[in-house]
Amino acid sequence: MSDLDTFRADTRAWLEANCPAEMRTPMRSEDDACWGGRHFAFQSEAQERWMRLMGEKGWTVPDWPAAYGGGGLTPAETKVLKEEMRSIGARSPLSSFGISMLGPALLKYGTEEQKNRFLPEIARGEIRWCQGYSEPGAGSDLAGLQTKCEDNGDHWLVNGQKVWTSYADKADWIFCLVRTSTESKHGGISFLLFDMESEGVSTKPILLISGYSPFCETFFDNVKVPKDQVVGDVNKGWDVAKYLLGHEREMISGMGLGSGSARTLAQSLGAIDDPVLAADVALFDVDAIAFAAMSEHFIDQLKAGEAHPAMPSMMKYAGTELNKKRHELTMAAGGSDALEWDSERSHGGKAAREWLRTKANSIEGGTSEVQLGIVAKHILRLPGA
C-alpha cells in the first residue's frame, strides 16, 4: 500500500469514528453553516463537537502548517481528505473568513508573532472575522477608500465608515483597509486588524432583498488600535489586500460547484415536463460538469504555484455566473411553488430567497465587470484595459 492509500484508510476510519451522523446530512439552509467565534450559537451539540474535533486535528485548515494549528497535509493528502469527507456527505466543520481570506494573507505577510497569535485560533474557530474593505464611495474602486488611520504615538486612531460588511454584527474581529497616507492612492493604504469590541466601533445591519440581513454598515469613531496590529508594512497594505482578494475570489468561484447539478435540484422541486426547460437544464449540466473539471485543475495549479495571479478572477467570474444560472433554473423548475415566500411547504421561501442571494455573487468580492477587466489587462494584456 502506498503512503497515500494508508492515509486514505486512516482518514476514512477517523471520519467514520468522529463525524457525527447529524453532520452527514445536507445543510438545509445557510443557517446550518458553522461559523464559530466568541458568540456563535451552535445549532446542536454535534455541530460544536464536529468543529472542535476537526479543529484539534488541524483539519479545518488541512494544508496549513501544523505549527499554526493546521493539519500540515500535502496537497495530495488534502485532496484525499476532501474526497473522503464528500463520500460520507460530511458538512464543512467551519465556515470562516479567517480560513478562506485572512489566514492565507497572514501566512504570507504576517510577522511570526502575528501568525502564532491569530492562526491557531482561526483554525479552531475561536474568533470570527469580518472584512472591512468597501466604503460608500469605494466599491469597485477599492483603493479610493477614505477611512482615516493616524499614528498617535503608542496606538493608531481610526475614523471612518465601511459598508456592505458581511456579518459585522456577529464578528469578533475585523481585517480592515485604512488610509495611513493621502500622498498616493494605492501607496497610502494599510492593512489593520482589530477587535470589534473596541470602543468606537458600531454596526448597523442592512436588510437584503432576500429578506435576510447578513451585512452591515460599520462605523469607526476614534477607535484606538495597538501598534502591532498592522499586517505587512505601513502604507503597503494594498499588496496584502490584493493577495487576500485572490483567495476570496478563489473561494467564491467554488460557488460554481454548487450543491448538485441543476438536474438534481430541479428534480427535487418537481419533474421537468417542459422540453425547452429540460434542454436548458441539459446545457447547464454540461457547463457545470466542465466547470468542476476546471475547478479541480485550477486548485492543482494553485497548489503547485503554477496559476497565473489573475486566474482567480477568471474562475470567480465563471463560477458565480454559473451559480446564478443554476438558481434561475431551479426557480424555473419549481414554478409557482418556488415563488412562495414564507409558506411552510416552501420551507420559508428557501428557493426564492437563495435565488435572490445568488444575485450578489457577481457583485461581492469584486464585480464580474471588474474580474473581466483584470483578465483583459493582466492575462490578455490588452491595451488601455
Add this chain to the structure above:
Amino acid sequence: MILTDDQRQLADMARTFLAEEGTIKKQLRHWRDIGCKDGFGHGLWKQMAELGLTGLAIPEEAGGLGLGATEAALVMEEVGRNLTPSPFLTTSIVAVEALKGSEQGKRWFPGILSGDTVAAFAVDEGPHHRPRAIALEAKRSGNGFALSGSKQFVVHGASADLLIVAARTGGSAGESDGLTLFAVPRDAAGMTIENVALADSSKAARISFENVAVDADAVIGEVDGGWEPLRRAMRAGRTGAAAELVGLATGASDMTVDYLKQRKQFGKLIGEFQVLQHRAAHLFGEIEIARAVTLKAAELLDKGDAQAGMMTHVAKAKAGRVSALAVQEAVQMHGGIGMTDEHDIGLYMKREKVLDALFGDSSYHARMVQVTG
C-alpha cells in the same frame, strides 16, 4: 403599428395617474410593510373605477369603455413601470374577457365597473401552467354541479369576490375538450382558501374545492365548451402580463440608466465605461423589440386575426426573457446597493419572477410557438 389619438390619450392618462398614485412608495411598499392581506389597496382600485379603467374592456352597452387588448396593454405597461399592485389584470382583463357575452357578465360587470368587485382566475393546478391538464372535476349534481379538486397560484384568490374556475366536465387530462368554465362566488360552501404570500409580496391563493355546489347558470359559455372562453381569457391575460413585463423592464432600465449617470468610481461616472454603455444600449433594443411584439399580439387579438394566438405566445416568452435580462442587468449595474431591500431595484427583480410564471413562463410559451407556429 401607430397608436391612434385616443389610444395616446389613454396611455398619457394612465401614465400620469399611476406615476402619481400608483408609485412603489404609496402602493407596493406601503401594503407590504403594513402586512396587508390583499397585497393591494382598494382605494386605488376605486380611483381606477372613477377613471373608467376597471371597465376598460367591458362592452359599451354594459356601461364600460368597450376597448380592447391594445388599450389594456397601454395601461398594463404603466402598471409594470410603477410595480403598482392592483386586481386590474385578473379582474378587468382576464375575468372580463371570460365573462364577455355570457349571462354571468350581467351579474358581475356592474361591480367591476364600480370598483367593488375583485375577480381571480383559477387555472393552474400544479406548480406549472398546464391548462390542458386541468383535472378539477365538476360533476353534475341536482340542477347544477359539484366541484372537487384544487387550484394554486390563484392571484388575489383570497381577496376575490368572484372566482373564474376552469374545471373538467368531460374528456381527460391533456384534452381541451370537456373543460367548462364556472363563475364561482366567494361565499360558495366547500372552498378552503389559503392565502399565500409570494416573493414580490403579492398574494396568490391555494384553493381546495370539496363538493362545491354551483347552479347550472354558473357555467360561462357552454358545458364542455369551456376551452373557448378560457383560451380567450388566457390570451388576454398573457398579453396583459407581457405588457406589464415590458413596463417593468422599462422602469428597471430607466432607473439603471439614471444610476449610471450618477454613480462615480475611479473618478468617472460608471456610465462612461463602454462595457456598461453597450449593455444598456443592448437592453434598450431588446425592450423596444419586446414592446413591439406585445403590441402586435394585442393588435392581432383586437382584429380577431388567426395568428393572434401564436403571437401572444411569442409576446409572453419574449417579454419574459427581456424583462429577466433587464432586472438582472439592473441589480448588477447597481452593485451592492442593488441587493438592499431599501433600494427599489430589487423589487423589480422579484415582481419579474412572479409575472414570468403567471399564465405560463417563457419556456412554456417558447414550446407553444414551436407547436402552434
